[in-house]
Amino acid sequence: MAHIKVGEVDRDNSVDKVEQILQGAMQEFLKQGYAGTSMDRVAVAAGVSKATVYSHFQDKEGLFKALVEQLAREKLDLIFGTEPLEGEPLIVLRQSATNALEQMTKDEEHCAFMRVLIGESGRFPELTQICVRGMIKPLLETLTQYLAAHPELNITDPEATARIFLGTLVHFHITQDVMHGKDIIPMKSDRLIDALLHLIFNSAESHQ
Amino acid sequence: MAHIKVGEVDRDNSVDKVEQILQGAMQEFLKQGYAGTSMDRVAVAAGVSKATVYSHFQDKEGLFKALVEQLAREKLDLIFGTEPLEGEPLIVLRQSATNALEQMTKDEEHCAFMRVLIGESGRFPELTQICVRGMIKPLLETLTQYLAAHPELNITDPEATARIFLGTLVHFHITQDVMHGKDIIPMKSDRLIDALLHLIFNSAESHQ
DNA sequence: GTCTATAGTGCGATAGAC
DNA sequence: GTCTATCGCACTATAGAC
The missing domain is CATH 1.10.357 (Tetracycline Repressor; domain 2)
Structure with missing residues (x-):
């Protein structure tokens, strides 16, 4: 493990993940509205997997x-x-x-x-x-x-x-x-x- | 050929249907928003077939x-x-x-x-x-x-x-x-x- | 009726913390 | 080694545009 991509990993802190997800959710929800945004796009925009989104927030409504x-x-x-x-x-x-x-x-x-x-x-x-x-x-x-x-x-x-x-x-x-x-x-x-x-x-x- | 004035009836039906579709569209769009309403529901709410909806309006956006x-x-x-x-x-x-x-x-x-x-x-x-x-x-x-x-x-x-x-x-x-x-x-x-x-x-x- | 998009789940693998 | 969080992916089921 010689190489670490800068700024990519090291995010062990789950508070950071929550912030990251909220950031992605903001981009999508504010642009597309509630019904118009998909959790897939939120995950992509946040730079995390869909499973991660669902591990921090109960569902789309909760997010x-x-x-x-x-x-x-x-x-x-x-x-x-x-x-x-x-x-x-x-x-x-x-x-x-x-x-x-x-x-x-x-x-x-x-x-x-x-x-x-x-x-x-x-x-x-x-x-x-x-x-x-x-x-x-x-x-x-x-x-x-x-x-x-x-x-x-x-x-x-x-x-x-x-x-x-x-x-x-x-x-x-x-x-x-x-x-x-x-x-x-x-x-x-x-x-x-x-x-x-x-x-x-x-x-x-x-x-x- | 004597009893029905084809053009007239057709036209009246048409106007009627358009009103009917708009009525159904109103129920759905006002309740669910744009992204949240499906053309299926509009058709059901309007009491017409989906094909009829699309024959009077180009697409969801036009409606x-x-x-x-x-x-x-x-x-x-x-x-x-x-x-x-x-x-x-x-x-x-x-x-x-x-x-x-x-x-x-x-x-x-x-x-x-x-x-x-x-x-x-x-x-x-x-x-x-x-x-x-x-x-x-x-x-x-x-x-x-x-x-x-x-x-x-x-x-x-x-x-x-x-x-x-x-x-x-x-x-x-x-x-x-x-x-x-x-x-x-x-x-x-x-x-x-x-x-x-x-x-x-x-x-x-x-x-x- | 067809074809695509989407909500939400489950699992095997991985990587770091202790 | 063990625990936890994450990832990526495959999967189901549903819904919706046309």
Whole structure:
């Protein structure tokens, strides 16, 4: 045994294998959807045998669920960051919105994740709910608390306003990127954010 | 030769069959997604033979596209109606929003259509674009024109504001109904609409 | 009806860890 | 030597496109 192919073997650690399989599963599931991906292709994409895939995950459904839950954690951090909102509202809200839209737009993986998550929400309701609980709910709560903590914004219903804020951004992403509407209904994201902040801050002025 | 007008009967049967097949295709595609539905099941659901399906539609893809285009036309009319917006802004906007949310929420078929449309937007980009052009764009234009035609609302960017309006409603529908978030992040739709109109109308006041 | 693709299983062989 | 994880392959059975 004189020769060892570099980087090929030495993966005794089964955690690495799991990561490797999830990586391959991501490529396939995000591109082909649940029904459209075969476990054979997942195995090939992951660079392992099918038996190995089945030794780490019970079945196709189990693998899919593990993947979605991992992606949900990753994407939440990527798009809205981990640090709590703090500082001047006009600055903080514009910064958060700009950053979120930018991250979502430039991350093709995020588009694919939204497609799969929504597309399979009929087949996997409980999995979708896990994502709602783990991503959307915390996000809305953070926003709500921030809005409520700034009485100078004069927001009568912070919770509903948080929905408007998030909904505006996510729907924009869906129409422009996920649904390929960029060229059909073009609009600069700054313009949308300006209008959104305009509504929120002008609404505040009218009560001061 | 006297009793049956061959061409006529043939044609009527044909139209009838096409409708029948589309009906069966809808049941299957909306429930199982594109990759998940088999042409066998479509034929059974439609109550025709597989050969009949293939005599009216070139292949699975052609049938799917025909179905989506038909649904896009139907759903647009159902949810936002066909009559142009007219009247007192506070009334008209509240009425439109309430009606749209109500229609979307109570129509399980609409949920399924959104899932399929977004879920398959990676595989069928041009089909998705047809829907953007045929549903979202007209909707945004109608809203934009209405907002622009009411200077008392003092909206600086009607186009962007139309996006906020539509995005708020559609995203709400997605989180509550499509993604089964009703029980996790509950909210009455009236509360959301109130907050949305509050933003728009208070913003107007601040400049009067 | 035909032909292909796919989910999932079982087994013999291998390679490294201890 | 023994244990565990992996591989590759052959296999069954099913389903689906056309």
